[in-house]
Amino acid sequence: MQTRTEIGFDSKIEGDVIHTRLDAAINWFRKNSLWPMPMGLACCAIELMAAGASRFDIARFGSEVMRFSPRQSDVMIVAGTVTYKMALAVKRIYDQMAEPKWVIAMGACASTGGMYRSYSVLQGVDHILPVDVYVAGCPPRPEALLDALIKLQNKVAKEPVLSTQKKVPA
Amino acid sequence: MTALELAQKLKGKFGDMLAEPVEFRGEITLKLADAGRIVEVCSFAKSELGFDFLVDITSLDNYGDDPRWTIVYHLYGIGHRCHVRLKTDVSEEGSEISTVTGVWRTADWHEREIYDMMGIRFRGHPDLRRILMWEGYPYFPLRKDFPLAGKPTDLPEVAFTRPAPLEGGPFVTVAGGKDTIAREPRVRIPEN
Numbered sequence: 001m002q003t004r005t006e007i008g009f010d011s012k013i014e015g016d017v018i019h020t021r022l023d024a025a026i027n028w029f030r031k032n033s034l035w036p037m038p039m040g041l042a043c044c045a046i047e048l049m050a051a052g053a054s055r056f057d058i059a060r061f062g063s064e065v066m067r068f069s070p071r072q073s074d075v076m077i078v079a080g081t082v083t084y085k086m087a088l089a090v091k092r093i094y095d096q097m098a099e100p101k102w103v104i105a106m107g108a109c110a111s112t113g114g115m116y117r118s119y120s121v122l123q124g125v126d127h128i129l130p131v132d133v134y135v136a137g138c139p140p141r142p143e144a145l146l147d148a149l150i151k152l153q154n155k156v157a158k159e160p161v162l163s164t165q166k167k168v169p170a
Numbered sequence: 171m172t173a174l175e176l177a178q179k180l181k182g183k184f185g186d187m188l189a190e191p192v193e194f195r196g197e198i199t200l201k202l203a204d205a206g207r208i209v210e211v212c213s214f215a216k217s218e219l220g221f222d223f224l225v226d227i228t229s230l231d232n233y234g235d236d237p238r239w240t241i242v243y244h245l246y247g248i249g250h251r252c253h254v255r256l257k258t259d260v261s262e263e264g265s266e267i268s269t270v271t272g273v274w275r276t277a278d279w280h281e282r283e284i285y286d287m288m289g290i291r292f293r294g295h296p297d298l299r300r301i302l303m304w305e306g307y308p309y310f311p312l313r314k315d316f317p318l319a320g321k322p323t324d325l326p327e328v329a330f331t332r333p334a335p336l337e338g339g340p341f342v343t344v345a346g347g348k349d350t351i352a353r354e355p356r357v358r359i360p361e362n
Contacts, residue, residue, distance in 0.1 A: 084331045085304055117312045117334040119320025120303070126334075 003106040007065065011059065017143040023161045030074070031156040032062040034149070037073035039090060042080030044107040051142035058142075061149050070096040076129070076138060077145070083124040091128045099166075102156070104148050105131045108138045173198045173252035175218050183214055202258040205241070205267050211256065212243065212273045217302040221245040221254065224274035229284045234312035238262035239290055242272070253344070260290060287312035304329050 016062050036058075040048055051058045058064050067073035070093045080133035082090055094103070108114035111134045125131060132155060133148045140148075177198045187213070189201040203213055225244035232238055243256040260267050270277045272273045282301040283322040289310035292298055299305060306325045309316055316329035318340050319333040338357045339361040347353035 013265060084329045085302075099219070109241070113334065117318070117336055117339060118318060119309075119331060119334070123332070123334055 004121070005008065006137035014048065022045055024157075026161045027157045027159060031153040032065045032154065033059075033065075034074045034075045034102070034156070035065045035067050036063050037066070037076040037093065039076050039078045039080060039093070040080060041078070041086060041090075042107075042109060044079035044110070047139045048077060048079045048106065048144055051145045056146065058146065058149070059155065061146065064136045070094070071098060074100070074133075075102040077106055078110040078131075079106040079139075080126045081114065081116060082125050083120050083126045084122055085120070087122045087125075087128055091169055094129050100159075102132045103129050103144075103150055104133045104152060106135045106142055106145060106148070108136065114138060117163055137170070139166060143158065171250055171252070172255055175206040175250055176221075176250070178252050179219060180211070180215055182353070183218075184211060186247075187211070197253060197255060199255040199257060202256060205260050207257075208241075208258055209270055209273065212245075213271045215245055215254070215256075216273050220247040220249045223248050224270070224276050224280070225253070225293045227270075227277060227280035227284060229288045229290060229312075231288060231312065231314045236261065238266075239265065239288065241267060243288070265289060266291045266293055268293045271295060286310070289313065307331075 008032060015069050038045070047094065051055055052066060057076050063075070074097075074117055076094055076097065094101070103125070105111045109121070110125045111118065111131075113121050115138070117123075122128070135144050135148045173314060174191060174193060179198055180200060181188045181191060184207075186209060187203055189203070192199045204209060223246040225246050226240045227244070229238040231241065232240060237259040239260040239262065241258055241260060245254045245256060246252070251345075258267070267290065269281055271292075272294070275280075278296065279301060281295055282297070282299060284290050285292060285295075285298055286302050287310060288304050298362040302309065303311070304325065306328060309321055313321070317333070320331055322327075322333060323331045325329065338355075340357040341355035342356070343355045344353055
């Protein structure tokens with residue numbers, strides 16, 4: 001015998017209706033289709049490609065659609081050494097991405113400049129972009145990137161959507 | 171024909187302009203006394219001695235010595251498979267040498283890189299712009315008097331640089347140390 005609870009989904013009563021909070025629903029949609037902008041700048045990009053290929057299969061987490069257009073992507077994965085010459089181009093691409101948008105700094109170089117303490121390398125992409133998740137490693141293995149993606153998904157799931165939504169001016 | 175014989179031929183043609191070929195670990199190096207005749211020597215090496223492939227051009231900063239710059243040409247012949255290295259000194263005053271793009275077109279980018287990193291100009295170069303750093307960057311970063319951490323610059327809308335935190339570095343690796351502790355990268359202050 002089924003017991004009927006106060007809250008919950010009962011298809012006999014409610015038909016095909018599910019009760020939830022709008023915040024939770026939107027976040028659930030968002031977090032399971034984070035389309036990456038693959039900002040592959042150095043050897044980390046090879047591991048990023050491995051994460052996208054069959055063995056590690058980033059599609060299991062809904063992020064297989066690598067978008068080379070900033071207009072269509074949600075999360076920029078900065079994979080590699082950001083030189084000063086490239087820095088403003090990275091910033092510009094980030095600026096062109098539509099809200100909401102997130103950034104994963106993949107590897108030591110993107111996080112801190114890595115082993116390049118030199119005149120030509122930006123000492124961490126967080127100097128120009130707001131980074132959500134940092135991934136250690138030189139380069140990190142694909143599992144580490146997937147872990148970062150899961151961490152980002154958890155972060156996205158907790159974000160207040162409606163209260164931070166930009167209001168259309170009346 | 172061996173590389174040494176080819177080098178001797180080059181020396182035979184230009185006489186006192188070239189020093190005796192020096193062999194070190196199977197590699198032949200020739201030193202050209204007058205940098206002004208580099209094009210002449212290179213054209214002869216290409217047309218008569220079959221050095222049809224310019225592997226690279228590099229430059230040295232002998233900081234504190236005069237002349238300050240040394241330009242190094244690495245020549246190779248695909249026909250005879252011999253390498254010869256050609257060196258010549260350039261003083262800091264002019265910091266200029268003739269281009270060899272007329273001999274090997276590939277010299278174009280090699281010379282641009284030297285111009286970019288060392289600030290040595292190439293007379294007659296078809297397109298002497300920076301190749302790695304951006305136009306407007308004010309320094310030549312591979313010079314010995316340029317700090318490893320870099321210097322701050324700002325070129326709005328193009329690029330900027332900030333000095334890198336060295337945290338007591340640069341960290342120096344020592345080859346041939348007796349154990350890992352002696353070899354691994356550490357802060358090592360020069361003894362002088």
